Amino acid sequence: MKSVCLKREADGTYKPAYTELPPLQPHRGHVIVEVKACGLSPVDVKVLSSLHDGAETLPVGYEVAGVVKDVGQEVTSLQVGDSVIGLLSLASSCSGCAEECEMSELAVVPKPESVGFIVAAGSLQPALWAYTAVHYLGNVTAGNTVLICDGATANGTVAIQLAQLWGAKVIATASNHEEAEYLEKMKPPPACIINLSKTRSFVENCLAETGGLGADCIIDQGVDLFQSGERYSEIVLTALSHEVGTVTGERRRITKHDAISALAVGGKWITSMSQLQLDPPDSQFLSMKSASVSFVFEHAWMLSARQHGKYMHILEDLADKLNKDILKPMIHHTVSLLDACSELSTLSSHLTGKVVMKI
Known part of the structure; x- marks a missing residue:
């Protein structure tokens, strides 16, 4: 065999x-x-x-x-x-x-x-990931606004469909033009697509789409721990090196500060970043929003x-x-x-x- x-x-x-x-x-x-x-x-x-x-x-x-x-x-x-x-x-x-x-x-x-x-x-792994993030951790219901990062990936595609099915408004991010084009062709497409290769301020776009309130739930598949131009810490590089099949080349995605800033009061941040590092100012910002962080591991x-x-x-x-x-x-x-x-x-x-x- x-x-x-x-x-x-x-x-x-x-x-x-x-x-x-x-x-x-x-x-x-x-x-x-x-x-x-x-x-x-x-x-x-x-x-x-x-x-x-x-x-x-x-x-x-x-x-x-x-x-x-x-x-x-x-x-x-x-x-x-x-x-x-x-x-x-x-x-x-x-x-x-x-x-x-x-x-x-x-x-x-x-x-x-x-x-x-x-x-x-x-469909098995993407669905298990999406159900875990959207339903069991995010408790997404009709009327919620959900931000799904990397919406054109296998996980993101299923998460978008589930959130739409349960009546939520979906905002999705794309890393490049090809991903944005794919998301536009979905039936139905997300209510808003933020192309990170074109926008200068992800947070401003997200807040504008939500009337300044922020997203009720943010679901990511990994975030940058630092702003553009800053280097990854040794612990993150070490964590990435343990993954077979993971390319660590440059890819546009939101930062942890972007995620916290775009969250609504009482919002839920669902992250796949197992090596997430939150500094005291990050925790204080989350606390002032009465927001929560959960880790999705399907x-x-x-x-x-x-x-x-x-x-x-x-x-x-x-x-x-x-x-x-x-x-x-x-x-x-x-x-x-x-x-x-x-x-x-x-x-x-x-x-x-x-x-x-x-x-």
Whole structure:
């Protein structure tokens, strides 16, 4: 059985590699899924290594769509031949980027017949991220104004659609003309698109669009910690170096001060910046606005058994919305299993849409 993993090199770094494994046998309550497609995302090696106690090889690929090949004891809701979708836990020893993987019966839902394997796999991680940020952390409802940064990415596209579906007014940022053009073609498009490559003052544009009140919820996929021209601190550079598939080249995005300044009173700032540094003046500014900061880490649902019900709610609602063509994820392109290793090192350069491995 062919699989892709991250293999530790002599210098301690991890790099994508192919491996041959014996056929998998299902444990109690688990099924073997013949992988038809797997969404690819940048990998945080530091987190993975800590979960796997610094193992020589680490699994890669978690967003799986496939067909049940074998079932273990006490599996009652699935049978061989069922088409399913689901996400592997970061703590799983299996790679989803493989010919087959083992998944818990309780971690998958049926794939709608009208939805292809590629679209299903490509929507899993963006949807889990978007539901976590927009619904569970942002509590976005009708009448709210939501600012979604990097709206043309796979995560941003789904977050925009969910916020619009729940009645919110959406402001989205774009890093360049191509991203802005993509956002303009969405149906419906965001109420306001702020092209960061053209505007001189993001905060002024955001406040003008909200009548001076600011956004009720700001959702980012990373922010700059300092103003343009200032250098990253050593801790941020170190954090970025732990991510496989993350290009650290220049990219226009808002700063942490921009986010705080654009927040409304009582607003919620939902950030993906795990190494966020808030100075005392930042905290005081947030406090004076009675605002809050939350961190979105979509894999937390699979790492905590107590939150399993929320994870299953997201999967079931996603499957329903895909079946009804309510959610339309953006697929950038597909690659074969043989090309997956080289693809993992360039994932973040594809700014619009999701890359999917197909078999």
